[in-house]
Amino acid sequence: MAEHAMGPDASRRGFVNWFLGLSGVAFLVSALYPLTRYLVPPQVAESTAGTVTLPIKPDDVKPNSGQIFKFGSRPAILVRTPAGDLRAFSAICTHLNCTVQYRTDLTQIWCACHNGHYDLNGKNVEGPPPRPLDSFVVNVRGNQIVVSKSA
Amino acid sequence: MESDAARGGKVREWLDGRVGLTDLEKIAAKKQIPVHRHTVWYYLGGMTLFLFMVQVSTGILLLLYYRPSAEEAFESVQFLMGEVQFGWLIRSIHAWAANLMIFTLFVHLFSVLLLKAYRPPREVTWFSGMALMGLAMGFGFTGYLLPWNELAYFATKVGTEITGSVPVIGSFLGRLLRGGNDVTGATLTRFYGIHVAILPATATALLGLHLYLVQRHGMSVPPAVEQAGGAGRRMPFMPNFLLRDLVGWLSALAVLAALAAFFPAELGKKADPFLPAPAGIRPEWYFMFMFQTLKYLPAHILGIEGEVFGIVAFGLGGLFLLLIPVLDRRTARGEPSRLFTWIGIGIIVYMLLFTFLGYTASATK
Numbered sequence: 317m318a319e320h321a322m323g324p325d326a327s328r329r330g331f332v333n334w335f336l337g338l339s340g341v342a343f344l345v346s347a348l349y350p351l352t353r354y355l356v357p358p359q360v361a362e363s364t365a366g367t368v369t370l371p372i373k374p375d376d377v378k379p380n381s382g383q384i385f386k387f388g389s390r391p392a393i394l395v396r397t398p399a400g401d402l403r404a405f406s407a408i409c410t411h412l413n414c415t416v417q418y419r420t421d422l423t424q425i426w427c428a429c430h431n432g433h434y435d436l437n438g439k440n441v442e443g444p445p446p447r448p449l450d451s452f453v454v455n456v457r458g459n460q461i462v463v464s465k466s467a
Numbered sequence: 468m469e470s471d472a473a474r475g476g477k478v479r480e481w482l483d484g485r486v487g488l489t490d491l492e493k494i495a496a497k498k499q500i501p502v503h504r505h506t507v508w509y510y511l512g513g514m515t516l517f518l519f520m521v522q523v524s525t526g527i528l529l530l531l532y533y534r535p536s537a538e539e540a541f542e543s544v545q546f547l548m549g550e551v552q553f554g555w556l557i558r559s560i561h562a563w564a565a566n567l568m569i570f571t572l573f574v575h576l577f578s579v580l581l582l583k584a585y586r587p588p589r590e591v592t593w594f595s596g597m598a599l600m601g602l603a604m605g606f607g608f609t610g611y612l613l614p615w616n617e618l619a620y621f622a623t624k625v626g627t628e629i630t631g632s633v634p635v636i637g638s639f640l641g642r643l644l645r646g647g648n649d650v651t652g653a654t655l656t657r658f659y660g661i662h663v664a665i666l667p668a669t670a671t672a673l674l675g676l677h678l679y680l681v682q683r684h685g686m687s688v689p690p691a692v693e694q695a696g697g698a699g700r701r702m703p704f705m706p707n708f709l710l711r712d713l714v715g716w717l718s719a720l721a722v723l724a725a726l727a728a729f730f731p732a733e734l735g736k737k738a739d740p741f742l743p744a745p746a747g748i749r750p751e752w753y754f755m756f757m758f759q760t761l762k763y764l765p766a767h768i769l770g771i772e773g774e775v776f777g778i779v780a781f782g783l784g785g786l787f788l789l790l791i792p793v794l795d796r797r798t799a800r801g802e803p804s805r806l807f808t809w810i811g812i813g814i815i816v817y818m819l820l821f822t823f824l825g826y827t828a829s830a831t832k
Contacts, residue, residue, distance in 0.1 A: 357646045357653060384741055391741050407743070412774060413628040414621055417743030428744040429625055430762045444773050446766045
């Protein structure tokens, strides 16, 4: 009989179970792999612009004020210090990603979300932010403000 | 059985033969509720269930007008509130019932915790309840973004960034949740799918398990009552307890209608990624104690970033709460467990205190 040649029933059953189990795992992997890849969003190319010319005239920015502008796809903040210097920083709070704003009363950059304070060099001076804001280089060319990534 | 079937006439008899109405009636008639001085807490779970049903019904109605895209979401909610007849009512009830549901869920959870109803054999009931709480908070978090207004936009930025700072898998989870590197229209679409399909399906399945387990084990009698000789008497679930439940549900509906009419849900300003976060920004009240804790944490604790420390601490706290039925060995053996009573009270006091501070402490100082 064939059974004798193949060995005891138990080992045949074991083989079939093992084979079935393996097929089950293979099925799960082949279903779960595309599913997980589907759930992870594709990388969209970031704007690589290193330089932005602002739609703001230098004379329109009063001392002790700040405003948000678009740096690529991210918000950035342009500040004129009470002494008259123009400075630009990333407007994304280093704590939890909120957009910061200029506080005339404190002469500081401030994040409303968790009360984080930065001085006019972008340094985190109070509250939860762990790092300074990324700073940009500001150049005034004639009647234009040009902001670029440092160096 | 024959006479039962005959009582309701031919239709009933036909149905009984196919659905087994008599068997269901027997099960329902057997269910008894222990009556003692803590019986009032038994109503909280049913109340949460009722509010969940309100959420499902009003949510389905909102779907008829809502458009899930960054360009149209805010405008569609504006249209719903301003133009659609009783649109304000449906949305306001949905918003208020969400808050009340989280509230009754918390009260239900803490009453179960303090009355030690998680002790064997009800551990899995506790686990499924904790999972349902997680889902309820997920409902709140995802639903908050859908009107695509300023507050929701920044709350979601912060919330998904918190997920992003979970050690090791954080940045992957953050991307997965946001549908990209930033909160954009892709996030809105994703949150919509999670809010109206993934969470409801999961919650319904878990709720089924939770209710089955409650049915299987019956109501837990608190240890203190058991030691004093057990519940004095029992009341039948059908119809005595159910009718009392209904009184509660009708009252909740009245409260909901009043809240929706006098304090309709607001919409605020449309989200603009190029405006600063508005002053006084805050999350929903049930996230407030965590939000306020994050505000008090310094930038660095023990060499790691403050918020990472806070998130890991809250994660471990949640895990501890989940595992209480396994950790509380004294209660499992039927001995008094003062330690876990005090832990429960401690958690409640912490949450109340930090929620209070969140609403009273100055936002800028």
